[in-house]
Amino acid sequence: MSASESAPQVVVVGAGLAGVACAREVRAAGLAVRVLDRGHRPGGRMASRRLWDRHVDLGASYLTTSDEDFLAVVEHWRERGLAHPWTDTFCALGDRGARATSGPVRWGAPGGLRSLVEDLAADLEVERYDVVDVDELEGAAVVLAMPDPQARRLVTDGHPLAEHLDRDFEAVLALAATWPGRTWDDVSPTGRFDGAFVDDDPVVAWIADDGRRRGDDAPVLVAHSTPGFAARHLDDPVAAAPEMVATLRSLMSLPEPADVHVHRWTFARPVGERSATHALVDGPAGLVGACGDGWGASPKVETAWLSGRDLGRAIAHRLS
Numbered sequence: 001m002s003a004s005e006s007a008p009q010v011v012v013v014g015a016g017l018a019g020v021a022c023a024r025e026v027r028a029a030g031l032a033v034r035v036l037d038r039g040h041r042p043g044g045r046m047a048s049r050r051l052w053d054r055h056v057d058l059g060a061s062y063l064t065t066s067d068e069d070f071l072a073v074v075e076h077w078r079e080r081g082l083a084h085p086w087t088d089t090f091c092a093l094g095d096r097g098a099r100a101t102s103g104p105v106r107w108g109a110p111g112g113l114r115s116l117v118e119d120l121a122a123d124l125e126v127e128r129y130d131v132v133d134v135d136e137l138e139g140a141a142v143v144l145a146m147p148d149p150q151a152r153r154l155v156t157d158g159h160p161l162a163e164h165l166d167r168d169f170e171a172v173l174a175l176a177a178t179w180p181g182r183t184w185d186d187v188s189p190t191g192r193f194d195g196a197f198v199d200d201d202p203v204v205a206w207i208a209d210d211g212r213r214r215g216d217d218a219p220v221l222v223a224h225s226t227p228g229f230a231a232r233h234l235d236d237p238v239a240a241a242p243e244m245v246a247t248l249r250s251l252m253s254l255p256e257p258a259d260v261h262v263h264r265w266t267f268a269r270p271v272g273e274r275s276a277t278h279a280l281v282d283g284p285a286g287l288v289g290a291c292g293d294g295w296g297a298s299p300k301v302e303t304a305w306l307s308g309r310d311l312g313r314a315i316a317h318r319l320s
Contacts, residue, residue, distance in 0.1 A: 008140035016044020018308035019145030025312025048112025055112035063301035094199030108213035141287035170227035172268035
């Protein structure tokens with residue numbers, strides 16, 4: 001359904017997966033939608049950066065599916081070659097050695113996870129715009145699709161939405177590193193290394209094989225730091241690289257990498273629990289809502305999509 005010129009306008013701030021899912025839902029209901037983002041491209045924390053002549057996933061590591069509606073979206077991506085099943089087996093590394101751990105099927109994207117958000121946003125016009133105050137935006141509804149700490153910066157004290165933005169987020173540093181060739185498959189008990197959860201290490205918490213999840217077998221690993229380590233290096237994340245590299249080499253018995261890149265995620269992962277999938281309140285000039293992976297049972301890619309979808313549906317219901 002297309003929006004008429006007289007349709008109420010919804011302004012979505014944030015072009016990550018939740019914001020794009022919300023925008024698509026309200027537009028499908030016949031409402032006009034305007035999407036704003038301060039970045040150059042959609043994606044949010046499903047971010048990929050071009051390094052070493054390929055895209056490297058630096059944000060979300062993979063996606064899983066449990067909701068039928070989201071599975072349908074993922075299957076559509078698979079049919080068009082945008083996503084593929086990656087693995088259901090990682091390993092755990094720690095003082096007890098390496099052991100295999102099984103779980104749900106994790107999905108990767110040949111073009112990087114950002115490409116999936118860009119696909120959903122392909123027919124949306126995303127404006128580059130740095131919002132300072134939610135009250136500067138004109139619309140029948142305004143959506144803040146971002147972590148709570150970022151959303152709190154855009155609302156004044158006493159704003160009806162402020163009391164709902166009470167979830168804290170932890171920081172993470174992502175270290176991408178490349179080598180001349182792959183030498184680490186024997187780290188895994190299965191003989192194939194896809195990724196590893198790291199037990200009780202103060203520096204590194206998770207390691208992903210970016211070549212395996214992307215499907216090109218490039219000799220690239222991405223390590224995510226612990227929140228505590230990241231918190232000590234937020235002002236100068238590049239300075240954290242030597243310690244992260246040393247830890248990665250020790251855990252994986254690796255030589256020095258040929259090159260590295262560090263990315264800082266100040267608001268990487270929500271803390272605590274929250275059952276609500278979104279917030280929607282009456283603001284001074286119209287409806288104001290919030291969505292993202294901090295809304296829902298667990299902070300996953302699927303959670304972000306469901307949060308945006310549910311908020312979009314709620315706005316459409318209120319404005320219809």
